[in-house]
Amino acid sequence: MAFMSDVAVKPPAILVIDDDAEIRYSLSRVLSSHGYQVTEAPSGEQGIALVKAGPAPDLVFLDVRMSGMSGIEALQHIRSANPKQLVVLMTAFGTAQTAIEAMKYGAFDYVMKPFDPAKVLSLAQNALKAHADLRAVGDYKPTINADDYREGIVGSSPVMQDVFKIIGQVTASDVTVMITGESGTGKELVARSIWKHSHRSGKAFIAVNCAAIPDNLIESELFGHEKGSFTGATVQRIGKFELCDGGTIFLDEIGDMALATQTKILRVLQQGEIQRVGGTETHRVDVRIIAATNKDLEAMVKAKSFREDLYYRLNVVRIKMPALRERGDDTPQIVDFCLQNLLKQRKTRVSKVSPEAMAVLVRHRWPGNVRELENVIYRSAVIAQGDAILVKDLPEEIREAVGVIAPLVATPSADPVVPAPVAVPVVPIAPAAPVLTLEAALDFVFTELAGADGPVLPQLERAMIKRALAAEAGDETKAAKRLGLTKAVLHKRSREA
Ligand SMILES: Nc1ncnc2c1ncn2[C@@H]1O[C@H](COP(=O)(O)OP(=O)(O)OP(=O)(O)O)[C@@H](O)[C@H]1O
Ligand SMILES: [Mg+2]
Numbered sequence: 001m002a003f004m005s006d007v008a009v010k011p012p013a014i015l016v017i018d019d020d021a022e023i024r025y026s027l028s029r030v031l032s033s034h035g036y037q038v039t040e041a042p043s044g045e046q047g048i049a050l051v052k053a054g055p056a057p058d059l060v061f062l063d064v065r066m067s068g069m070s071g072i073e074a075l076q077h078i079r080s081a082n083p084k085q086l087v088v089l090m091t092a093f094g095t096a097q098t099a100i101e102a103m104k105y106g107a108f109d110y111v112m113k114p115f116d117p118a119k120v121l122s123l124a125q126n127a128l129k130a131h132a133d134l135r136a137v138g139d140y141k142p143t144i145n146a147d148d149y150r151e152g153i154v155g156s157s158p159v160m161q162d163v164f165k166i167i168g169q170v171t172a173s174d175v176t177v178m179i180t181g182e183s184g185t186g187k188e189l190v191a192r193s194i195w196k197h198s199h200r201s202g203k204a205f206i207a208v209n210c211a212a213i214p215d216n217l218i219e220s221e222l223f224g225h226e227k228g229s230f231t232g233a234t235v236q237r238i239g240k241f242e243l244c245d246g247g248t249i250f251l252d253e254i255g256d257m258a259l260a261t262q263t264k265i266l267r268v269l270q271q272g273e274i275q276r277v278g279g280t281e282t283h284r285v286d287v288r289i290i291a292a293t294n295k296d297l298e299a300m301v302k303a304k305s306f307r308e309d310l311y312y313r314l315n316v317v318r319i320k321m322p323a324l325r326e327r328g329d330d331t332p333q334i335v336d337f338c339l340q341n342l343l344k345q346r347k348t349r350v351s352k353v354s355p356e357a358m359a360v361l362v363r364h365r366w367p368g369n370v371r372e373l374e375n376v377i378y379r380s381a382v383i384a385q386g387d388a389i390l391v392k393d394l395p396e397e398i399r400e401a402v403g404v405i406a407p408l409v410a411t412p413s414a415d416p417v418v419p420a421p422v423a424v425p426v427v428p429i430a431p432a433a434p435v436l437t438l439e440a441a442l443d444f445v446f447t448e449l450a451g452a453d454g455p456v457l458p459q460l461e462r463a464m465i466k467r468a469l470a471a472e473a474g475d476e477t478k479a480a481k482r483l484g485l486t487k488a489v490l491h492k493r494s495r496e497a
Helices: 002-009 021-032 044-053 071-081 096-104 117-137 158-170 187-197 215-223 259-271 297-302 308-314 330-344 355-363 369-383 396-402 438-450 456-471 476-483 487-496
Strands: 013-017 037-041 059-063 087-091 109-112 177-180 205-209 248-252 288-293 317-320
Touching: 013 021, 013 044, 021 037, 021 117, 037 044, 044 059, 044 071, 059 071, 059 117, 071 087, 071 096, 087 096, 087 117, 096 109, 109 117, 158 187, 158 317, 177 187, 187 205, 187 248, 187 288, 215 259, 259 288, 259 308, 297 308, 330 355, 330 369, 355 369, 355 396, 438 456, 456 476, 456 487, 476 487
Parallel strands: 013 037, 013 059, 059 087, 087 109, 177 288, 177 317, 205 248, 248 288
Antiparallel strands: none
């Protein structure tokens, strides 16, 4: 690996800025005993001068409270001289203000004094790894240009192409459409797209969430009411169907509609007319209905909780939205679409995703589908510290669900200055942390496995199979080739694991 060989030639340089000589000494010892090249500065001013004079250190440990210039001030100078400079702040006073200011002015992290040497080391490793990962992302080629998707629906998988075809087919007529699919799959987006492309696009599109309106109010909401028709009906009200005359009404969560209301919807469909609650007159309305649900309507019809005649009226054309996990390569495209939109709205400066983070996103099962993916991209972009989303920026539950292994931190030794070796966070698809040598890692793995139940090699084999599969995004042929196993053996072993 390129960085490992770089490290062999030139160890990462760390600058420690603290006005306390003892702290500088103990930190330098911990870091240099693990192969880092450490320089010290006794004040913020001198630290800044060293960073400006260059070559810039790979990482700066900076004390918050110093006589003379404060750490927060020094941080701002350092980051304005070198916006990519990695800085970890050190503080004995873990106030909310320090933490907030540290992160606001671009520190990578901050650490509390007195130090836990193991923590300091793993922090240094994590910071340097994140920096190396950011550099490694380099030129990023987005899979799509968001401007080409003004429709807002992204997807080139065969299942989504089928959806687009049906949308195209139903726009020419007024046929009733039923859209089904899991939550967050884009049912409302599709309904709007049908409307936009139809001859009704000049008139209203009104979405009604049937699950959100109480049963006793939904009829008044949909059909309106006459003044005095019930307690509280102090004025006449025009309902959504009348307001939507000439347009398209989207009845979302139709499976949650009460039977009495279902009967009235059926009447609109059959006769094209409505009656306001408490009224005697009928009013003609010309409304196209698009309905959506994530419920199993067929089962509801059998259980008699959904009217069979209404079901057939609504279900003239069915669009079944595929779950995101069924859409093959669409995930990276949706990720790029979300990022480019966030950039346009100035909600983020992040425009890239590291290959490892993208592999995690592609492998996740997304129970909340596109909506969940959208939220995850937004959250990750907000906390990303460079111009790319890295694995560390993804929410923990996503990393865990995909099987990115949590940090293993070895127990530090009793001597605070000579700590025990620290296991770095192992991300199976990411390169190992630069300062951990292969020999040290193997020693650690051997000690750990020898102390566990069962012989060492089968455990190691299982662990390596899991990592190879992760690194090859689940491709058994490629994973087997990497490991030097036949695909059959790999398949069998991964089943046993
Ligand atoms: N193919 C897609 N490309 C880009 N964005 C999408 C796509 N599908 C859905 N989205 C976005 O995902 C979010 C959820 O979509 P939408 O509200 O249409 O889903 P839904 O199926 O109606 O969800 P729910 O069942 O929870 O109401 C929206 O912000 C939408 O813009
Ligand atoms: Mg919806």
